Amino acid sequence: MNLSQQGKLSGFLQQLIYKTSIRTRLIFIIVLLVMLTAFSIVVINVGISFNNGLERAYEQLETVARLKEEGVTRWVDHLEEDLLNTLEPRDLRWHMSVLTEPEESLRLFTQISYNRAKAALNETLSRTERFDELFLMNRKGDVVLSTSVEREKEQFSESIFFHKGEKEFVVQFLFHFSETDGVSIVTAIPVFKESKEVLGILVGRSSILQLNQIMGSRKGLGKTGETYLLDPKGLLLTPTRFRMPKENKIIDAGTIPIIQSSEHSVRVRNKSYRSSDVISSQHWLSALNVVLIAEQEEVEALSSTYTALKMSIAVTVVALLTAVSLGIFLTRNITEPLAELAKTAAKITAGEIDTVASVRGGTEIMHLGDTFNEMTSRLRDLIEQLKRSEQQQLDLLNNTSSVIYIKDLKSRYIFINRMFEEIFNISNSYISGKTDDMFFPQKVAETFQANDLKVIEDNSILEFEEVVPQADGLHTYISVKFPLKNSSGEIYAICGISTDITARKHQEEELRKLRNYLYNIINSMPSMLIGIDSNGLITQWNNQAQKTSGIDEADAMGQPLHQILPRLESEMEQVFNAIKTRQEQSDHKRQVMIDGNVHYEDITIFPLITNGIEGAVIRIDDVTERIRIEEMMIQSEKMLSVGGLAAGMAHEINNPLGGIMQTSEVMSERLTGEMSANKRAAETVGVDMKTIHAYMEARGIPRMLNTIRDSCTRAATIVESMLGFARRGDSVFSDCDITELVEQTLLLSGTDYDLKKRYDFKQFKIVRDYQDDLLLVTCEPQKVQQVLLNIFKNGAQAIQEMNDNRKVESEKKQPCFTLTLRNELEAKMVRIEISDNGPGMEEEIRKRVFEPFFSTKPVGLGTGLGLSVAYFIITENLGGSLNVKSQPGVGTNFIIRLPAAERGGYEQC
Amino acid sequence: MNNADLSVLIIDDDAAIRQSFGDYFEDQDFKVLSAESGEEALEILMTESPDAAIVDVRMMGISGVDFIQKAYLQIPDCVFLICTGSPEYRLPADLFQLNQVSSRVFQKPVNNLSLVHKEILRMLTEMRT
Structure with missing residues (x-):
């Protein structure tokens, strides 16, 4: 068998093994075991019995053979005896010798001797019936006398019986002796003369029949046994029982020597001439020079053995059957439930998931059955769960607003969820196996695939921002992509979850813009905007706050407000009040010192009450200017x-x-x-x-x-x-030299009635500080004079009063007016400053000094219209400005500014 | 021209002023019509057509200016003189342009009533030539 055939065989065997059921196998095993046992018993038994049987058979055969041998020998002995007996008659020998050794002298007697001898022979012949013929041979081998006349004249000088017969009794089996068919037994004895010389040989030919009979006797040979004789060449002498062998040869001549040489009989098992096996006992009958074979068919010979064998086989078969039945019975309890389980399992596999196995059997089987049922029940539950979970997952995938997709390692689509289908108008079945470049512009598809590759390379979850053109424009997505791995940890696909953040991005953009805008607004506010939380810590600090306080936003944030702006410490109570009561609190015109200057502030506290976030916004407006303007x-x-x-x-x-x-x-x-x-x-x-x-x-x-x-x-x-100063229209303007005007006024004031009466103006020291090249001023000179006079009067009065109040002479000041005239070229104005060294004015008074009917003098001493009229004249009539500065204890300074004359303006005054 | 043909409408909320004007022009043989307010004056105009009107500016009800603006078209041959006690008063531009209205504003108290008379005559002469 070559390899492939071997392989096929082993394959076949394997298949066979696998295809056979457990039951079969179990039964087979049981049977096998039983069989083996039985078989071995049988075999041993049979073997023993076989051997014994064989032994016995052989013995039997040998016995038979011996018997036969004896018989044959006896017969042959009989033959010998007969022959010898034949020679009994006294003168027979003489007669024979006449025949065998013919002498001329005795020729006459030949016939008588012939007759006498023949008669003797015949007598033996008829008496014994053992011979078919008898004849006498001379020393030459010629037959001189025979019971069969035809025999006479024959020669047998070559034959063994002649040669041997000269010496002793010899038996020879011969085929085709003379013309006779078949086998003849030729016995010969030497005929001895009285001188013990051999005169001739007496030969008797017997048919084999007798021997045949002997040999043919089946006694002790059963049905198939037989005995036969063979000559030394192996040729059959006596007939066989069953058929004639080929060429009359029973056994190979080569085996004869073996038989001859062995002391005992040779036991042979062969096929003999038959087709069946025989056992034969082969003897060499040396006396007869024949082989005696007693044989019997093995089957019969070993019939007892065979019987035993048959019995054994029967027993074995019974045992087998028993084993099988037992096996079947026993295994039924095992394999039937198993088969049942298997069937149930098959049903379940096929989908009939609710099948329950009912098994009977031993406790283990029952247990197995129960466990199996439990297991299938669990399995059902698990499958149910799994189905539900799968459905949930699918629902989840399909109902989410995110776009979900799975691609293989070559970026071919495996799965897309409903959202994907809807947005991009592609069905899951259509997209399957296709790549992005079929559905998206090239650049977009390339980006997708590059991102996919990154995920594969990094073997981790990555986030990308991907821009996709859709029907209504570009959409931005946040794509979370991650690798999908099988149970051995290899990546087999990529899953992506993309969320549309276009709106969010817009919103973010809007928010950013809004925040920026708000930030800009807050920081562009000219008010200080400070946000604080409910603990008084700063949460918002705008640019103005930074500027005013000099503290940066970074430093201010998170700090307690009263630390950063101590001047607001007094406000903190109001702040907390505002937060608590959720009502706006305000404080107006708080006076505050900043850099040595008086400022006014409006403080408004707005509690923040939206979204439940507590805190407040404090708005501080520097209203100094406004107050002033107001x-x-x-x-x-x-x-x-x-x-x-x-x-x-x-x-x-x-x-x-x-x-x-x-x-x-x-x-x-x-x-x-x-x-x-x-x-x-x-x-x-x-x-x-x-x-x-x-x-x-x-x-x-x-x-x-x-x-x-x-x-x-x-x-x-x-x-x-x-x-009348109120009247416009017929004002008379002219371009005047202020220096002249001032000097005139000074002269006038010296002679003024009022002044003269109450204050000695001449006592006043006048300091002049006039700029050269003073510009001309367009004005109504009388009106300007009126103003100047008024101012002088006020100053003089004040100084006078001051001096009057100081009792100590040394403290009284000498009234002094300082007059300063300057050009203000940029403003195209001329500035007239009148400073006195009077008592000065408190701020409260100073700011009201131009107010009509405002007077510090007691009732009756002045209407208080003077300075207000002066203010009106300067500002309304002459288009200039009038201001007063004052420092209590030092003096007062009036500043008049008048518009310089234009070229080609009014006529000079 | 003969004064006896002329009529004058005096509009002022001050009775003394009205009276004094009235007395003077009566002496000058004018036919004198007087009204306390612009509204009353307009009513008078429905039946009368004076040759001259002396109009006070600050009155209750409609001002003298308003009156003139309403009246001048009704009485195209009438001259208007403004006489006011407010020293700052200036003739508004639209009245200034009307040649019915005198550009000279008389300041109360008028210390020479004949000036008023003369102005009336001058304007009437001017208008009628």
């Missing part, structure tokens, strides 16, 4: 009201004055005039106009009327002069 405006209002006041007053006064004056004029006309109406009226009354005129004159009426008119005029003038 005050100025109030002042201006007040100042302006002066104009209105003046105008109103003037109007109110002028009307009654008009009434007085105009009426008196009419009166004058009517009383002293020459109107025709007068004449008419006089006529009506019956009086002459002249008379009336004379009376009027006499009583001084015209003079009185004039007085009335003059007084009214004067009153009107006073009104005009006092309140």
